[in-house]
Amino acid sequence: MATKKAENLSFEDAMGELGHIVSEMENGALTLEQSLKQFERGIQLAQASSAKLQQAEQKVSILMGNSTDSELIPFDSTEQK
Template sequence: MAQKKPENLSFEEAINELGQIVTDMEQGELSLEQSLKQFERGIGLANASAQKLDNAQQKVSMLMSNDLNAELTPMDDQE
């Protein structure tokens, strides 16, 4: 079964999978190649989760400011 892309997972699914990857890597039983693949997957999961958190933070900010028509923008563009 093919893995879902990190951006297609819910926040909770991504965090759970990331936790499993950490556990697997800490056990030290993976080959170097497997470890690198898991590390790459973990980075993707972490980045997708961070983006979901950024979006949630923007939504909360919009709700708190009562600007329900404000458009979501990537947090990186605000710097």
Template sequence: MAQKKPENLTFEDAINELSQIVTEMEQGDMPLEHSLKQFERGISLANASAQKLDHAQQKVSMLMSNDLDAELTPMDPQE
């Protein structure tokens, strides 16, 4: 079964998968090639989750300021 792209997962599903990857990697019995693929997947999941959190934070800020017409802007992941 093909994996969903991290950006297409819910925040909760991405965090759960990331947690599974961490647990699997901590056991230390994975071949190097698989470890690298899992690490790459984990980074993608973490980045997608961070973007979802940024988006949610912007929505909360808009609601708290009562500016419901404010436009959401992409946040720089390097910040």
């Protein structure tokens, strides 16, 4: 099966694949070469996911009427108004 470029995966798909890679590597059954290849893929997935999160934060900031330089306030679902 061909591996999609990390940038072309949805955030959820990238995180799922990253979780699978972590499980494989923790299992310890991979060769050194396989581990390095999976590590490289994991780095690509983590970087692509981070970029997608930053883009989402910017969109939320813009939609909320804040400038892109504004500090984002973490959402706390337990906080009551």
